[in-house]
Amino acid sequence: MRAVRRKNIDLDRGVLVLRRAVAKDENDELYIKDTKTHQRRHIVLDAVTVDILREHLARLDERADQLKVAVSPEAFVFSTTPDHSEHVKPASVSQRYRRLVARLGIDTELKSLRHYSATELIAGGVDVRTVAGRLGHSGGGVTTLKVYSAWLQEADQRASVALSNRVPARPTSPKSRSEQAKTHPLYPYERIAADFREKILSGSIMDGTALPTIQQIAEATCVSVGTAHRAVALLKDWGVVTQDGKHISAKNADREQ
Numbered sequence: 001m002r003a004v005r006r007k008n009i010d011l012d013r014g015v016l017v018l019r020r021a022v023a024k025d026e027n028d029e030l031y032i033k034d035t036k037t038h039q040r041r042h043i044v045l046d047a048v049t050v051d052i053l054r055e056h057l058a059r060l061d062e063r064a065d066q067l068k069v070a071v072s073p074e075a076f077v078f079s080t081t082p083d084h085s086e087h088v089k090p091a092s093v094s095q096r097y098r099r100l101v102a103r104l105g106i107d108t109e110l111k112s113l114r115h116y117s118a119t120e121l122i123a124g125g126v127d128v129r130t131v132a133g134r135l136g137h138s139g140g141g142v143t144t145l146k147v148y149s150a151w152l153q154e155a156d157q158r159a160s161v162a163l164s165n166r167v168p169a170r171p172t173s174p175k176s177r178s179e180q181a182k183t184h185p186l187y188p189y190e191r192i193a194a195d196f197r198e199k200i201l202s203g204s205i206m207d208g209t210a211l212p213t214i215q216q217i218a219e220a221t222c223v224s225v226g227t228a229h230r231a232v233a234l235l236k237d238w239g240v241v242t243q244d245g246k247h248i249s250a251k252n253a254d255r256e257q
Helices: 047-067 090-104 112-123 128-135 139-147 149-166 177-183 188-202 214-221 225-238
Strands: 015-018 020-024 030-034 041-044 241-244 247-250
Touching: 041 128, 112 128, 128 139, 177 188, 177 225, 188 214, 188 225, 214 225, 225 241
Parallel strands: none
Antiparallel strands: 015 041, 020 030, 241 247
16 A cells, blocks of 8 residues: 555545555665556455545645645655655554554554455455455465465355355155054055044043954954054054054053143
C-alpha cells in the first residue's frame, strides 16, 4: 500500500489496482519497483474501506487547499509531504502500527495482517484462486495451498459439514416384514398371527393360556397346516407365545404399552 497512488483507486467502483511496490536497493535506498509477480492486481474494496478512503482523501485535499499546494493524480495515497509527492517510509508505517497495537493491548505485528486476511478469507469459504489473487501469489494458488494448507483443510471440513446440513435427511430404513405384519398384515398367516397377538396383548387370552394346536388353528381358519405353522412361528418371533412340543401357550408378561 505504500506505493499506491490516487490514480490507482477507483472509489466509485470500489476497486484498488496494485501496480508497484516500495523496495530497498543494496545501499538501503528506497525505490519504486514492479510487484513481486510483475503483475497488476485488482482488489475489490468493501463499502467500509471505501468510506474510510473517501474521508482520508478528503482530509488530504482540504489540507492541500489550506497550504495552497496542488495534489496530482500521481500523488501517493499515504505520504508525509503536503502534496503527497513522496511515499511513506516502511519503517514509519511499522512504528505507527506498533504504537497502535500497544495502545490496544494486542500482541501482533504489521506483517501478520496479510496472514490474518488470508486465513479469514479461507475461513469464510473464498476459493483458493481468489485468495491467491488478493495476496499476489502466482501459479494459480499453488503457493497459497502450500502456505495455508492447514486452514484450507479446516475450511474443507466446515464445507463438508455445511453441505451435509443442506442435504435432506436420510430416510429411515423401512420396518422388516415381521414388524409391519403386526399392524398391517398382508398374508393369511400374518392375519392369523396378528389376531392372536392382539388378543394376547389386550388380555382376552390370559398369560399362560393354552392356544389351539397348529392343526386346530389350520382347521379353524381354513388354511393349510403349513400356513398355521408359519403363523405360530411369527407369534414366537414376536415373543407373545411359547411352544413346548405341540403345546402353545400365550405369553403376555411383557405386554406392550
